Amino acid sequence: MSCTTILVGRKATYDGSTFIARNDDSPSGKYTPKKFTVVHPEEQPRKYRSVLSHVEIDLPDNPMRYTAVPNALEGEGIWAASGVNEANVAMTATETITTNERVLGADPLVEFVPSTDGRPEVPGGIGEEDLVVLTLPYIHTAREGVTRMGSLLEKYGTYESNGMAFQDKDEIWWLESIGGHHWIARRVPDDRYVIMPNQLGIDEFDMDDAFGEQKNYMCSADLREFITWNHLDLTVKDEAQDFEVGFSKSSGDSTSQPDTASSSGTHAAKHWTFNPRDAFGSHDDADHVYNTPRGWYMARYLNPHFASWDGPHADYRPDSDDIPWSLTPERKVTPEDVKYLLSSHYQGTPYDPYASYGDSSRRGAYRSIGINRNDFLALIQIRPYQPEEFRTIEWLAFASNAFNTWAPMYANVTRTPAYLSNTGKHASTDNFYWTSRMIAAMTDASYGKSLFHIERYQLAVGAKGHELIRKYDAKMMDALGDPVTTITATDSSSDRSERDDRIHALAEQANQEMADALKEAAADTLDKVLYELSNQMKNSYSRSDT
Template sequence: MEGNLLMKRHTHAACTSIMVGKKASIDGSNYIARNEDNFVANWPKKFYVQKAVQNRHETYVSPYNKLTVELPETGYRYTTSPDANQDEGYYEEDGINEKNVGMSATESVTANEKVLAYDPLIKNGVAEDSMTTLVLPYIDSARKGVQYLGNLIAKYGSTESNGVEFFDKDDIWYMEIATGHHWVAIRIPDDSYAVAANQIGIEKIDFSDPENYMWSEGIQEFVEKNNLNPDFDGWNFRHIFGTDTKKDRHYNTPRVWYGQKMLNPSIEQNPESSNLPFLRKPEKKIAIEDIQAILASHYNETKFDPLGSGSEEDKKRYRAICLSRTMNSHILQMRDTDTGNQAVEWKGLGMPCFSAYVPFFTNANAIDESYSFVPETMNLDSAYWLYTALEFVVESHYQEFVEPNLDYQKELAQWARQKIAEVDKESQKLSGTALTDYLTDQNKIIAKHFNEATRAHLADLVTQGTELSKLTFKMDPNL
């Protein structure tokens, strides 16, 4: 049973996260974002709005590890991105609730054997499959998200080592759970960004500054009692709880290196360095397009690009950010307003290298039927399958299709900005239920536009592709 449990757990263990503070962004928004990756190329996802609940008497039982939790009687409405097949668990992954608090869970990480020896992971504890379900409907600030999840870990323990993102209009918090009961969290400074890639990243913890750091009860005593701090001075969570292995230097750190290279191009760093900083201040203000470009990247314009012209050895050297097994890329945006439409969830199903990011307003009762309709086999009425078909066609003739595909993404990115501006203007006239109903209708209009544009793009590529077959023969007219 233990072996099967580990196999299941690792099917959702390969993500890349980005957090951007409001003073580091070009529009004053807070952003949290992540590529949800699997270890299989086809793992369908849904996206819809989970309704608020009241007077509920229900016990949650995880399909994955049988964690059993009595649920609160009331819960907020929230957007959710669960697995289409929930035999292994819900894996709701990300969303924003009606209190404009967002969560993305999880960034799988690994703790070292020294700390796990004294506080092992708990088989029936809180795991990725349950986190969003058990936390997001019940929190009204990012800080309370950390506290709420921390209380669950204290009571039930953690099954995995994970990083979790929380945000609201004021704050971004990143929480790293390392062992069965111990974790820390850091408030991302407003003028900074962070990239996380399957490795414990949080560095120094200032225990005299609870406004910007949080931690599990007894963590200092745990480290001191078991002689776990390798440093002569200071208290560095990465050094104490993290790993520094050959796998890290080929699977994890290069992704952090590339994300920082895109936002701080003048800083020279080694992609295999074990000392890349967790926090950085960008060289220019970060736009939504910059975050999209990082999540859609595969070491573009370097010799390490698997689709580039480098040597076969270099092209296979590092694990890229965007992969064939990326099934749900999301960017959660909280704009610095109180208009009721400030929360936007940008959804990129399938490989974001070739797909479009679709903006949805989360103060809504629904997204669109095409995002909750996910049959087992391909059907282009399903958003998941539509974007999956597109990625397959583009990659199959990458050199011929990359430019028209980039044009398609650019045109839709421009349309999205124009549409959001249009909705913002109209939203100023509305409030309450009328605003929620309006944004619900706009979500469906947005989905329809992107779906139609994607079908048209796919049809164009398939039509062009008929001329690219190698099964052709040109007759010599002199024969």
């Protein structure tokens, strides 16, 4: 499934929060309705069975409550996609990524094989349908998310190549699957942002750290041997940098296999860094139309002076394979920056499909970030300066990001507003998903006349969101300071429960007030773009009968 991801470390954001954000996009020619929900511990399965791959997995007995943005319609599984648990740990999964033939030949994907001719079916591995449900309810830090997901990949395998992010108030980790059972993960530097456009993205990996302190890197247990045995590291090394691996051959076995103990000893003596994008990724012609232009535009926006981005002699072009995975932004990043980038159709460049200037043959040459098939956008903002009870905000948008708006929702809640959770099969103005779909389709068809309505809509709703966050942060802070609800280590569980109930009630009140304002603004915008599009109907006629 095509998607675009932005991750921003705490020293690179405007307020010291960590950000993880992702567009979830449907496959070509398909639109997947989504909804915003809360999953309670009693609703979490203890034995999980994947709808698509039929793999069965026993789950722990102590899940936490968590938010999710699952598919609104049944049939293909949950696809929980993005959410936050009670411990203020977040996850987004997944970014579909690319790989190459050497990797897939060395570690094939674990695909479901249906029963045929009396032979039993063979379950497949885990995939995007499953990952959030299997991981998010059980982790208390971003680092724990990496280790749990890594163990699941090693045990069950996967039937697709995916990247995913884990987040707490201090750290963000990005994990990429390698073939069927292998994986790598890198901590996002605190002062940097990461851009991910449907390609394997990590461009530097320190194997010594991954098998040592694991300060910034982690990976599957046999990754060193996997790389060496299959000749995957493409780094050009001089003789002093060359790496060797020992091999052992058991009697009766005609195939040499890596000797783990020998290879570990050899690598420990030399510092091993390499470029995973070269080793595991792809550099196809299709990437230069579908993927790299998105990375180019996002980096160009956040680092306009870092390099030359335009013209025949640019340092980085839309088809460059070496656009950095992470950069330090030239100014602090805001939620509005993330929304703009994940809504982009290459504004200000010759490639904007809506442009009325420049060479028309270049318009729409590259796959936009904000496309018709966006299902939702979620930015999770974990604010270290706020108490745990209302620390996390989820900014949510549905449908095509180029023409939608988003709303902030407090994550520590027991229920979500109906306007965001009641998505059904049929188009309706009673929910945010379908209203956003209609606004987008009408605006696209009447772009010149309707765009200013969208700009005003986005500005008004965004301002209202920040206003309500300020209002309800203050209300909840006051509630925490009330002697009745101030909790100490000696307080009873009933005291804690009363305090939690009051905070939940305020957070849910805030979310409902935001949803009410959102519904009113969306209905008003729908009226306006419908009017503009109606005036452009081909059967229009200027003479009036009245």
